[in-house]
Amino acid sequence: MSGRGGRIPAGRAGRLRLRRSLATALRGADLLERKLRLLLDRERVARRAAQExxxxxRQRLAEADTWLVRxxxxxxxxxxxQAVPADRARVDVAWDALMGVRHPAxxxxxxxxxxxAEPTPPNTALAHAETAYRAAVRAAAEHAAHQAAADLLAAEADRTRQRVRALRRHWIPRLRGELAAVELALEEAEHEEAVRRRWAASRSGR
Incomplete structure (x- = not known):
């Protein structure tokens, strides 16, 4: 069986290294699975917020369009x-980080x-349209932020899932196989040594 370097580490030192490597891989897989759960939980929250x-x-936009036509x-x-103000709206996005993933919060x-000095909307319908459009744009900004957060979290969750799969399906089984082979080789060597000692003791006794 081949290890990362092409040969199985021999002897008790090799067995110790393999045991440490296996323990590290198992601990890493556990931590990555915990990270994955947290990412998926936060992604679900962001998806739900984006849907809402x-x-x-869409509701505010439909209302605004209706008032605009009127x-x-x-x-x-x-x-x-005349109803359009010269000033512009401002949207600021606050960012957060979860398990190293920076996303809009x-x-x-x-x-x-x-x-x-600017004229106000000349009729009530346009005043209502202005209010509705402001609400629509605010909701659109919130939707975009939540959607972006969900997408970023989902991408990191996919990468984490791939790393867990690589550890669980490939790296950990290979380490276990190499460790089993080393332990078997040590057991056989110890058995052969015991047989040689008994044989030597029996010869010296005779």
């Missing part, structure tokens, strides 16, 4: 141009501010 934010986003019908496209939203 996505539903809110507002344009009442005041025309010129009224729509929260979104803070700052509404655009209309200056006192």
């Amino acid at each position: 934010a996505g539903a809110v986003w 507002g344009v019908l009442l005041g025309g496209e010129s009224a729509l141009a 929260a979104v803070s939203w700052t509404d655009p501010v209309r200056s006192s």
Whole structure:
């Protein structure tokens, strides 16, 4: 049987090295499986939050579109141009890390501010549309952040799962096989040594 270097480590020192390597591999597999569970749990939370934010986003967007149509019908496209503030909204994303995976954790939203010199929406429908669109964009930002977090966590979970599979299916069985072979060789060597000693003792007795 071949080890990483092509030959099985011989003797008691080789057996000790294999036992240590096997213990390290088993401990590593356990830690990786714990990491995998944590990643999958956080991914599920992020997926659920993304679905909820996505539903809110679609609902708010439909409401905003409805109000926009009403507002344009009442005041025309010129009224729509007057209703848009010059200021821009701001979205800030707070980041977190889980088991070395950096991902979006929260979104803070700052509404655009209309200056006192700017005209307000010329009719109630456009005012409602503005409020609904702001809510829709806020929900869209939250949806995007949760979706990105879920995707990043899922990618790391896949990598961790592959590492666990490599340890459990390949590396650990190979170490166990090599250790069993070394222990068998040591047992046979010790048996042969005992036979030689008994033979030598019987000859010297005669």
